[in-house]
Amino acid sequence: MESYQPQVNMTDSLKQKLQLFISCRKLRDLDYISKSDPFVEVYLKNDERSSWILVGKTETIQNNLNPDFSTPIIIDYFFEKTQDIRFEVWDQDPSRKEKQGSHTTKVAHLLGARDQTYFAALSKSEKSKKNCGSIFVTTDAVKDTNKSVIINLQCSGLKSKKEFFGLINTNHPFLEIKRCRTREPTMENAKNAIKVYTSKVLKPTLNPSFDLGEISLDKLCNSDIDLPLLFQVWSYQKSGKHRIYGTVQGSVREMIDQICENHQIIKRQGNPYGTMTFSRFDLIEKPTMVDYLRSGWKISLSVAIDFTASNGELSDPNSLHFIDPHNPSKMTQYEQAIYNIGNILEPYDSDKKFPIFGFGAKPRFCGIEQVSHCFHLNGQENPEVEGVQGILEAYRNAMYGGIGLYGPTNFTPCLQAMTNFIKDRVSLCEYNIMLYITDGAITDMDETIEEIVRASYLPMSIIIVGVGTANFSRMEALDSDGQLLRDKFGNYSVRDIVQFVEFNNYSNDISYLHEDVLREVPGQLVSYMANNNIAPNPISHVIPS
Known part of the structure; x- marks a missing residue:
């Protein structure tokens, strides 16, 4: 008789995190007075069916054509997959960025290089052979620790x-x-x-x-x-x-x-x-997020949805809010983002009650004919709904109940409403994740940065999902990986609490969306606890007889 052999999840067993350290040499100088200020964006494609996904970017180094970047790029490596990786080197100017060169290869080539230090020439485009300098990528397997x-x-x-x-x-x-x-x-x-x-x-x-x-x-x-x-x-x-x-x-x-x-x-x-x-x-x-969840902390989700006119008229099939009358079960991009992210977070919340807001519209279903930059999407005095299904139902009810798309795209009012909501519940051992889903460039940038700086003192993270094809450079600026946000008064965030992703990068495989969106949350939660000297509470486990 054959002995029992446990099933092994090969995807998990062969997954390894890698640290990529990047240097460049002899970059093109795109500035007239001084030297270029380079930074590198790294994109990953996990298989032929996947889209390119931005997995990280380095810091910007001033006036340097031979930069050594200190910000490591962390990627997931799968031995059994053919993973393509693209490095794009940019010159950061005050109002825009200009590409200095790029290079595409496979993750396996990084690991197969001598001493795992990969060298390649940069080019202006994939088809161009013009040399734009060189890139060096040093790869180390990550040895996780807390x-x-x-x-x-x-x-x-x-x-x-x-x-x-x-x-x-x-x-x-x-x-x-x-x-x-x-x-x-x-x-x-x-x-x-x-x-x-x-x-x-x-x-x-x-x-x-x-x-x-x-x-x-x-x-x-x-x-x-x-x-x-x-x-x-x-x-x-x-x-x-x-x-x-x-x-x-x-x-x-x-x-x-x-x-x-x-x-x-x-x-x-x-x-x-x-x-x-x-x-x-x-x-x-340091304690981990699991330690805090075990000791009674919970994670709560709130959602703010963009109803500005740039989404397109509701009756237009090209509208990001269009609900096909012949196929009403087909989700809009907004619903896909809510469903995909919400289903990951819902089990961590004990009461499953999530505040939801809309902005940039005339919410006639609430009896309001003026433009509102923050309204309760459920039309009730209490903005909370039951679970992810409640969020989706409130969204559909608003669409069918009469809502006038307007503008502009102001983030601050909903963020203020949520931070005030959190302040009233700060004693409940609850860490809050506010999900913004938007299609457009933010119009109240300075005010939003001020509010994010204030929010960095609270138990919360902010996730921004960009839908459509708008210019999301301002959203990327709010993400500010590698440096803390600073408002116009010179005040810095006490920690990084913003993560931005572009929905279209996941059009071929939506399952990757929640993984990239939520990757930074555990570290952000632990950083809040550390900043406030909050240790996990010891719990005595009683097993009923």
């Missing part, structure tokens, strides 16, 4: 650098951290180190202090506390040719063990260039 490092350090006695007869001080220091690929203490290992962190450029000083805050251990050293790290202090130059003060080398383990000694010497070419003092180097283990 540990982080908190680092504070100070430098003193840096050697002064002045130009123009000493009249201009060019000592604008900044810090970079690079990690070696292996533990081997060789010059070649240090030479091939990849950049994983870049600080802000400080005001002129020879005694800078760097508060690095919290850096995840997988990003810093790929969860290997014995991997050598290089701490490099630089003097910023507008030309992009920055000058190095010196370097300190050591692993996380060494830094923690030696912090009591307090001093490290910054050296360059064997000559002392000052001292680097680590006042804090703490290894911490």
Whole structure:
């Protein structure tokens, strides 16, 4: 008799997360006065039936044609799939971006490259053979951990650098951290180190202090506390040719063990260039989202739907709100987004009651003839409905009950209504996800950024799904991966709470939508808890007899 063999999910077993670190060399200079300010967008296509999906973008580096980007791009790798990957290099100008070059290959080629460092020429387009510089992609398998490092350090006695007869001080220091690929203490290992962190450029000083805050251990050293790290202090130059003060080398383990000694010497070419003092180097283990859910926290969904005239008249088959009378069961793009995302989140909410709003229309079904930028989509005093099915029913009832599409696309009123709603429920151990579904460019950008900055203090995340073919550059600006949003008054968000995706990128396979939309939520939830010193509550589990 044959023994029982458990079924193995091969998709899960062969799935691996990869970190991609990107560098470029000899990029085309598209600026007339200064050098280009490059950044890279990375797109992935998981199989021939899929569309290209934006999976990440690097930070922008000013005035540099040979950039080394410190923001890693995380992708899911499947051994059994043929995955295409495209790298697009852009020059960021104040009002627009201009493509510098691109390259398309397969993920397998990244992994098959020598030392997993892939090199290729960039071209202006897929058909063009004109060389637009080169791209280097270093690939590491991600070793997941929920540990982080908190680092504070100070430098003193840096050697002064002045130009123009000493009249201009060019000592604008900044810090970079690079990690070696292996533990081997060789010059070649240090030479091939990849950049994983870049600080802000400080005001002129020879005694800078760097508060690095919290850096995840997988990003810093790929969860290997014995991997050598290089701490490099630089003097910023507008030309992009920055000058190095010196370097300190050591692993996380060494830094923690030696912090009591307090001093490290910054050296360059064997000559002392000052001292680097680590006042804090703490290894911490953070709770996960699962820990908070286990201790009683729940996740709630709210939805705001765009009913502006740019969606198209309701009777027009090309309208994004068009309901086909001959096939009424066919979902609009708005309904597909609600259904796909809502069904993932609904089980996490114990009462299954979700507030829903509409904006940019005349909601005649509510007895309102004026344009409203925030109305209850269910037409009731309480905006909550029962479950995802309740959201879909309220949407259809509004469409059939008489609604006048208008405009403009103002986000702020619904966001204010939701933040006020959350403030009244902040004691309920509830983390809120507000889903905006919109077709157009936002018209109240400054006010929305102000409200997002305020919302970053609350237990909430904001997800924006763009439907249709409008220009979504402002939505992408709200996403602001790699840097915190800042309002016009100079106030920063305390954490990143916005995620934007474009619906049309998933037209061939809608199942990927919820995965990309919700990828950042666990980290955003944990960051709120950490900022507010909220630990998971211990729970005693009682199994009934």
